[in-house]
Every structure is written in C-alpha cells, then in structure tokens.
Amino acid sequence: MLHNPNAATATKADHGRVIFDRVSKSYGAVRAVEAVSFDLEPGTLVTLLGPSGCGKTTTLRMIAGLEMPTDGRILISDEDVSTLPATYRNVAMVFQSYALFPHMTVMGNVTYGLRMSGMKNAEARSKAEQALEIVGLAGYGERLPSELSGGQQQRVAVARAVVLQPEVLLLDEPLSNLDAKLRRQVRDEIRALQQRLGVTTVYVTHDQEEAMAVSDRIVIMQGGCIAQDGTAMELYEQPRTAFVASFMGDANLLDCEALRSSDGSWVAMIGDHQFPVAASGVEAGAAKLVARSSAISIGPASERTGVPGEIRSCTFLGDRVLYRIETPVGELFHIKHDTLAHDASENEVRVHLDPARLRLVAR
Amino acid sequence: MQRAVFTLAAFGLLGYCAMPWFGVDYGIFERDWIDAGGLLSEQGAPGLLQTLIHGRPLLAIPGLVLAYVLFSACGIGGVPRGPRLLLCLLVLGLAAVALPPFAARWLGFFPEAGGQALGYGAIVVAASLLLCATTLWARMGRSNRDAFAVGSIALVLVLIGLFVFYPILHVLTQAVSAPSEGTVIGSVLSTATGRDVWGLACFTGGRHCGVAVNSILLGVLTATSTTVLGLAFALLITRTRFPAKGLLRALTILPIITPPFVVGLALILLFGRAGWVTTFAADFLDVEAGRWLYGLWGVWLAQTLAFTPIAFLVLIGVVEGVSPSLEEAAQTLRADLSATMRTVSLPLFRPGLANAFLLGFIESLADFGNPLVLGGADGVLSTEIYFAVVGAQADPARAAVLAIILLFLTLGAFLVQRMWLGRTSYATITGKGDNGARAPLSLRHSAAVHGLTMPWLALTVVVYAMIFYGSFVKLWGYDHTITLDHYRTAFRVEWLDGAVLWSGSAWNSFWTTLTISSVAAPLTAALGLLTAWLLIRQEFFGKTAFEFVTMLSFAIPGTVVGLSYILAFNVPPIELTGTGVILVLCFIFRNMPVGVRGGVAAIKQIDRSLDEASLTLGGGSFQTLRYVLLPLLRPAIVAAVAYSFIRGITSVSAVIFLVSADHNMATAYIIGLVENGSYGVAIAYANVLIVVMLAVMLAVQFAFGGRRLRRQERIGNALPARARS
C-alpha cells in the first residue's frame, strides 16, 4: 500500500508541517499576497478559500516553490525553504489544468517524478501501478492523457502527485474542470484519499460549500491577506468580519450600533429597534449585525413581539422557499424548508431574531 | 552540483594539458601536424607546456585555477571551498585566458600574447572556466539554483557577443582606421557624404545617383510593390472565389527554395539583350533592343517577383486575423461593400501593411544577388560594399563606412517596425468561435485585385518556366537547340578504372554546400531553440535587452555580416578565414533568429503548467526541457533544421565574402558563372539546387507533416486550460 512511512513513524511531530511567517509576494506594483502567516498541522487538509484574485494560487505556488516570496519565511517540516526551488522541495501539486504531459502515457506521467529522482524503471512502474489502483485507474497505464475523460485525467494528476509520497500535497481548484455531478464524488474521494495517506494537504477553491465539505480547517483570504481562519463551523457561526460572514454562506448584514450593557450582555441598535445578541466579535460602536436565515423566524402579523414585516417576494425553489421581507430595519431574506406551510396570501408578518444565533461583526 | 563542477574542471584541465593552446596550421588529426612537432612544438604546445617551456607565465593562471577548483570539488587537499572565493578565482582565470589576446589586438598590451590565434585548448579551458563559474553561481543559491539555465544564458550571451557584436565592432573600427592621408574624421565624412553615396544626379538629368540613394529608392519601390501585390493576393485568397487557391499557396514556397538571384537570371533570359521578349520586340515590332533591365528597374522587377510572397505571408495572417463580425457589423450599419472595405477593413489592415512594407524595405536593402546580377552601372550599397572589398581599388575603410550606412538603414527600419508597430496590431485570434462570413470584394475592388495579381502570376509562371527551360538551351538567344551539356559540365560523373570520378565542375562546391549547411542546420536550430526557451521560460536580469539584441541581429544585412566576419576573423585572436568553420558560424548566427522566432512561437503554445508540473515532480530545468518540452517541440525543431538547411544553401550575400578555394559554396560559384556569362551552366546548377531543396522540404513534410497535426492538437493540456482564477 502507498503509505507515507515518515508520516506514520515520524517521531518528529513536524513532518509535513507548513509554516508561513509574514510572507509577502509582489509582482512589480501588484501585491498579490501580503504578510500572510499560518501554521498548518501535519496530516490535516486545509483549504485556502476566497474570491478570484485574492492570492490563493500565489500562496499555493509559494508552498510548491514555483514562486519565491518577496518577504517573509516559509518552513516545511521545520526547514526553512524560502528560497528553495520546486525541484528540491518534497511537495507535489495537482494543477488546475492537470498539466499532464500529453506525449507520455499515463504510466509515463505517473512514473515521471520517480524517474527524476533516479528510481529504477521496474520499481517505478510497480509504485505507479499501486498509485493508479488507489485512484481507481488500474489498467489505464498505456493510454495517452487525451484518451481519458476529464475525471480520469484528474485522477492521473492526483496519482502522479501522491506516488512521490510528498510531505505536502497541493491541489489548485481540482474540481473546476469537472462537471457538476462529478464534483461531489471526486471531492469525497480526494478527502478519503488524503485521510488514508495522512498527508498534509492544501486545497484551493473559491467555492465555500466545497471548502466546508473537505476541510479540517479553512483559511479565508481577501485581497492578499488572511481574513480569518478556523474550522468550518467556527467561521460560519463566529465570523469576525462582514466579508467572512457573507462569504461563508448567505447572511443578512445590517448596519447597527453595538451596545454593551452593564451586565455584560450585548445589544444591537438599529434605528429605535433593539436586538439582544448573545456574543459579539467587536468592541462597542458602529458594527454590522449578522443574521443568517436560521436566526430568523416568521410569525403571524397578530403577534406583538418581533419586528413588523411585509413579504415582498417569495420564490419557490423545490425543497425550500426563499422570502424577501421588507422590515423597518432593512430588507431581509429568509429561507423556509417547510414548503407545505407556505401560504402565499399572507403578506403581513412579524419577524423574530434569535439572540443566540445573531452575531456582531466589524463594519 | 559538486560533481558537475568536478567534471567541468577535469575537462578544462584536459584541454589545458593535452590540446594545443594556439591555433595550428594543420588539422590536429593530420600527419603534417605530428611531423611539425605536434604538442611539443611551440605552436602546438598546450597551455601547460606554453607556461613551463615557452615562456608564457600568464597562462599559468587558468591552469592553477582549474586545479584548485578540481581539488576543492572533490574535497582533497583541505583547500578552502567558499564558493565566493572559487568564483573570484574562476573569473580571474577567465580574464587571464580571454583578455590578453584581445588587449594585444586592440590596445597593444601583452604583446607576447598577441599574434597567435587561440586554439582548441584555449577554447576548452575558457568554456570550462565559464561553466564552472555559472554552476557555482547557481550553487550559491542565485537564479533559482538552476545551473543549467545560468550556464545556457552565459553561453548564449558569449556566443552572440563573439559572433555577432565582436565582428560588427570591427566594421566600426575599420571605418575609423587611419587613412593614408588626411584625418580620420575627414576621410570618414568625405566617404559617408560623398556624391557617389548620396548624389541625386539621376533626378536632375544626370546618369547615376549615389549608391545610398539608389538603395533607398529601390527599397521604397520594392516595398511598395510587394506590399500592394501581397495585399492583392491575400484578398484574392480570402475574399474572392478564385479557383486555384491551393496552387497559389504552393507558389509561396518557391522563393524560400530559390536562391534570390535566380529570378534575376531568368529575367535576363526574358528581357536581357539576348532575351526572348527583347529579340521578339526587335524583330517584329521594330523596337530598339534596350538595356533597361540592367539597372534599378530590372533589379526592382526581380525583387518584386522574389519578395512578394513574403509580403503575402505577412498579409494573409493580417487579413484572416480581422474578425469577420466587424465587417458584418459595418454592413448592418448601412455601409456597402466598398465603404466597408474603405472604412473598416483597410484601417484594420494598416499595421499589417506597414509591417509588410518595412519587411520589404529591409529585404530589398539586404538583397545582394539581384543587384549584382542586374544592377549594371546603378550600384546599391550591398554590392558597392562587396566591390570595395574585392574590387580593383580594395578599400576596406570605404566598405566599412558603406556597411555602417546600410546597417543604419536596416536597423532603423527594424526599430520602426518594432517600436511603432509592436503595439498596434488589431488582428487578434480570440479563440472565440467567430463564424461570421467575410465580406466579399465589391466589383470594382475585385477587378483591381484580379488586374494586379493575374499578370504577376503569369510572369511568375513564365519566370520559373524560363529557369527550367533555360538550363536545357545551348546558347540562349543564338542557338536554341535542346541539350544536356550544361548539366554535363556541372555534374558529370565518370567511371575511371573502376572508381567514380566526380569530374563535373560543380561537384566540389555542391558537396561543400551540402556539408556546411547540414552541419550548421542542427546547431542553428539548437541554439535558436535554447535561446527561445531562455526568453520564454526563464526570468533573468536584462532579459528584454537580450531579446532585443537577438532579434536585432536579424536585421543585419548579409553583406554587412560577411564584411564583419572577414574583418574580424582574418587576424588573431580568432582566426578563421578560409576555413569551413567560418561558414558554419556565419550560417548559425545569421539564421539563428529564425530558430528563435519559431521556437518562441512553439514554446508559447505549450502551457507553462506542464513545466511547473515537471518541476514540482522533482525534474530540474534541463530534465524538463529534455523530457517535456523537446518531445512537444519536435515539429518546431524539424522546421527550424529544415529551414536553416535551406537558407544555408540559398544565401549569397554573406557567403560570398567568406568562400575560399577549399571551401567554395554553390551560390558563390553560380555568381561566378554569371559574371563569366555562362548563364546556361549557372541556371542548370540553380535548378539542381532547387530540386534538392524541394526534395528536402517534401521529405520533411512526408516524414513529419502528418504526425505534426496530431501532435499539435495535443499540445498544451488535454483539457483547455482555464485562465488562472
């Protein structure tokens, strides 16, 4: 079996640990990555998540050694590799475009890295066969990449990377060239493979659902900086900025005034409406109130509590109904999963916000 | 890398101890050399013996440096191994090899180092020192620790410096060399501004203009006519229902495989004093047989015939590149066909037209064969340079001044082309499925296009028919019996006492040409592709300048190259005149830009992520080049080799300065035949060359053509690479 012997037996706990220490990268005047620091636990899968152009690929390529940082230090397995080129790093990468060598067979591609490090042909072949078996492509060795489907090509790219038993495995938007149906399947396979091999993995994507599904930890990037990092649940439940809140699943973001009462509890003031909030991520003052759909519930207009609201539109989406509700504190969206309880005639409602699920973030 | 340094240094020491340091008069494998004392003679002694026995203490430095590097690389002797120290030593060693001979030549220092050409030993030692230095530099963590890339950059730079710029420098110094009377500046100025250079007499009723004026006039005329014809042909192919489009495209390869002056020869057969048309006009129309062909007009006609396909190739790309939807948009906006052409299409072609014009101008100025064959009394710069070297009043200083004028004109045109047109190209290949239909030509435009192209087409066909027919005619204009005499004279093969006797007069130059071209072609392709790879895939300081310089060497006219080589390599420290090596070098560095361009285009098509994949998989840059890029570049490599081979056979201008009795080239030999009036043999020989080149092209096409298409489809990624997001 292909197992990273070092990862299993390492007495040194840092095998596969990736540390960024205030790393910056600029291309001329463009600052692609700015003072990024993180510390990736060995054996975990960490996702770099963020919108297009936020510096994810650049960060990944710096781990690979394809770009050198203009500032800061990079450590892999406790060794400073800041200026070490890709050839000499024990890191493997799955490219967004797969980058399979079109003139080599699948076998040629998968054995390439082994041959480069001087392994004998027969040994390389047997290793490659194991790797192909792991990704479910046993027997495809003699085909050319152009004779494979997109999903199969991607598996070859993964096999080519893991056969080297790298300290760190890098994946740049590995699902972006696959059709929607395949994505979920491949994503689960990648996660299973990663856990089986126990290899530190950095995964780049701009899709938050994908990120939440595969990661041990997510690093959200924005404009070349880290906006926040943590587990999927932490980021979803306790975003520190409005950007993170809106990027990790949809949320209503309302401008408010954060007030702290003498007993330590928090209140969000919007106009003359007050909403108690269980926890705050900010100091008192101007802030944004994050209200996810799950924090909102709707009651009949006859109720006294809550905020009055008027339903502007409701869109039937099969397994759920999407409401847009006009309230004195701003327009809110709300998703109701009980489609049977949906009554299109009722327009006037009362809106309730659950203090335990509200959160205050910086403007 | 330790091992690489060790191997390099060991090679260097071998060269230092066992190869003649200076150039020897005989090949080192020849008996004569052994008889003359071999390595033990003063001339043939290697660096070690030169130091110890022949009193050249300076040569101890490279030997000691190499020995030190060797010891430190294998870690014996406990010598300090700081890379910085080693690097300094290597640079010192390199300086000790290279500086004294050049300083002796130019500044008069180290007189004991001058006077002798550098030989194999010196070359091996210098290369070893240079590559050791670049390898160490890379080991110090510079340049991505990529010893191969650093070494390649250094090597390419040194080679271009030595074989492009060093010779040009000689032209410059020759121009300002002390004249026999008067001051340097005075003589340069009087040559450069003389009436025979810039005179305008031909406009004011006099007989002849100055040579520079002739060159410029001819350049403008040729550029205009080739551009207009090229555009007409491009339109004919893309916008009309002309039936024989495939044939037209096939015709465009003719100038590639035709030695340029052959067109001039055919014109002589048609319009010369004994030409067909001339005698026909004299006999039946009673028109006085004129000599108009032997002058600017004749050269212009020949150049127009020879260079129109080049303009066509530029313009067909432009015409096809403009998206049809723009023209469709114009038509939906109420423009009729003429108005669409006038207001949308032509303005979009404009950068392409300017490009074709400048190319035509450069080609015309650099052309040597046609002016030589047809120019008569109207000299142009390129021929005048030649006559100033080989003519009765051999005057290299004048040749150098004229060469500088020519160089300025072509470089100026080249710079204009790069700077002014570099940015403004509207022709775009978007990759979007543009499936609109091209606007057909309006009736008037269509008539004009046909009116221009059909006569030219007819003339081309007649010209090539003449080239073919003329080689079988006994004595053109007088005795039109069909004969194989000319072929027999040139290519006779006899059996004599059971052995083949190549008794034809052309065999000697024919074999030399084939040998030299086939030696030069792979080297040209290799150097060109290596340079292209450095330009596209490597980042290094001064890359833009490097690219510019490489492309600049394309614009140096062959005549100037020939002159510069003969001036630079006639005397130590690099003495090559009369050898085959100088011809090979000349071909390599004249044709290298073609390889670079082809390589750049091909490498750009290969997604960079393939390289990066190889690098992350542990391949070094050499392995990436060797196992990933080269197999994908095979079509480009084959094309570059074939093209350099063909250019080696057809080129005249530089070669004619460099041929010698031992190494005569086909084109130079044919020019000699023309000068003696042996048109029949000359044309027969040219025909054989054309057939050989055609065979080479077809063989290449046959062997690699089919595969190339399949391969190209697979280049890049199996999936279309998305833009990095």
Ligand SMILES: Nc1ncnc2c1ncn2[C@@H]1O[C@H](COP(=O)(O)OP(=O)(O)O)[C@@H](O)[C@H]1O
């Ligand atoms: N080679 C380059 N030259 C100049 N700018 C670059 C280069 N590569 C990336 N950038 C810029 O750096 C920023 C981050 O790019 P990237 O890391 O590719 O973003 P993404 O998060 O979408 O992967 C972008 O603004 C991009 O334009």
Ligand SMILES: [Mg+2]
């Ligand atoms: Mg990206």
